[in-house]
Amino acid sequence: MQNKMKESDPILEVENLSASTDNLPILKGVSLTVYPGEIHAIMGRNGCGKSTLSKIIAGHPSYNITNGDIKFLGASINSLEPEERAQSGIFLGFQYPIEIPGVSNLEFLRVSTNARRKFLNKEELDTFDFEELVKEKLELVKMDHAFLSRSVNQGFSGGEKKRNEILQMALLEPKIAILDETDSGLDIDALRIVASGIKKISNTQTGIILITHYQRLLDEIEPNYVHVMSDGQIIKTGESNLALELEKKGYEWTDNFIKNTK
């Protein structure tokens, strides 16, 4: 199965990536390759660099790449603006989705979807056609139509914000989705809804990176690979059972692992 996947070209290649913010090194040589159809999980303590990695891939302006490269579909994206990355099919699901007062969710989703469609040389959608499309996608995350007329994420509960993220993913149909702690702050029902949404959107052509602390999301979506990060590096990579082991033994176990390798 795995070999068959690798016959195609990788979607994302992170090569020996080092990055810093305010001259403080955060990533210290991360390498990661995602092929179509693969699901990767990245686990690790708070502050280990998981979220930073996701933001750098999406193009957050606060970080400087000091070494290494990020390739998307074979080409380096280091010089691309965040919106160019998004248009070409990189999606970041935010750990804390941002509130944008006054901007209607519907308009935001439509402008965003059309930016992606334009890149794909698809026809841009007017309000009516977009309503049709969004109705169908709302179903995936069991969201009420009323969410569309509210301001982006404003006054949304934690779970609603996360579902709104998955709704955006469904509309944008990315090549790769990096979901940063999409499971945090969700009750068990919301977790199932979000997980089933992710599964329905992903396919053999897409790659997914799940950043999480907990096994419970991985119970719903089984990853092909699990990476453990610590102090800006991936210190261990394994298959899905690695996550279970980690859950049992805790991160202290990985601390020992670092000591041993050093």
Add this chain to the structure above:
Amino acid sequence: MVNENLVKDVVKEPYKYGFVTDIETEKISKGLNEDIVRLISQKKEEPKYLLDFRLKAFKKWQKMKEPDWAGLGYKKIDYQDIIYYSAPKQKEKISSLDEVDPKLLETFDKLGIPLTEQKKLTNVAVDAVFDSVSIATTFREELAEHGVIFCSISEAVKNHSDLIEKYLGTVVPASDNYFAALNSAVFSDGSFVFIPKGVTCPMDLSSYFRINSGDSGQFERTLIIAEESSSVSYLEGCTAPMFDTNTLHAAVVELIALDDASIKYSTVQNWYAGDEEGIGGIFNFVTKRGKCLGKRSKISWSQVETGSAITWKYPSCLLLGEESVGEFYSVALTNNLQQADTGTKMIHIGPKTKSTIVSKGISAGNSINSYRGLVKMGTKATGARNYSQCDSMLIGDQASANTFPYIKSQQPNSEIEHEASTCRISEDQLFYLQSRGIEFEEAVSMMVSGFCRDVFNQLPMEFAAEADKLLALKLEGSVG
């Protein structure tokens, strides 16, 4: 941590109305004295009561002091260095548009205000004012059929002298303030609107003010009267060429609403704001006031202020009639070294009067943007209510926003509510929108128009679209 340069680039937008029309003008000599006031009145062939009005105002103005309480910083205005009357030369009496200098028509064409019969806007009647005079007013006959009078104030003085004599200066007395007194002494032209009893004006009325001369001030005067149970929606637009000197604009607008009448007055102000170093630009000192004289009358101001080097403007409502309603919806955008001090006064005099204030200030660059407002409940204003909301948005870290709400209540049985907030476009918000494929510029303008939505919703349809576009333009720049 917002990338300051990027934001600076985005809010930089060349002013596209900055051209000058090369036309022969008739100007009187610089300076202001009693003879100049007499000369203006004489040029306009005014009746004696109006000359007296001007002279009285001039005498008062001489004794007054330029106000400095707004704390605006600008070079002292030399009132003797201004030309008080400037008019494009044309034939003495113009009977139709065909006789208007094509250069003038072309100018308004370029500004998006076509005046000729073939091209004129179909749903709006326009009075076009160029420097000191009104050039043309469209749809006059159609409006006349409904008894609506829409003409320049100079014409009104000639043809509807009784109305002018009855109402002029009754809302903004000549002695009201320094700039109102100046205007009363030297006002040149402006628009006059009269909506008779029971008539709903069949179309929006609009005045378009164009300053063309660099060294002359513009002092227009607008008077709108809505009789019992009538209603009108009036729009005002303004642009000026780019000069490296400052041009003074001191207008007076008076609105009068009788029983059950309603006046909606909307402004999109886009005077030249000066360059990035603050050189040039219009000094805009304007007195706008409406009098809700009748029971259940309503006056609603909405304004989008994007231009001028200095804005000093407080469209206000005197709520006399029982259950009368005053509204003020404002968006003020300042950039570079612009200074805006704008707000409103809601003076509740009659019982059960109601007022709403929604003000949105956006400051970018090194600009200063202040809301200054007064809500006053008089002794007879039982059951009166006010709601105010003042929000400020900062773009970058060099701009400043202030809110000065003044509240005076002499009536315990009245309610005043005030809410205020300040926000900043954060890097996180921009990144969030960008990470969804939305371009940086569009992201900024989406957030700005989201911030202004409560006000834009109050503007007439075409105007709302124009305002949205104008803000986007002002915020658009050379990114990417």
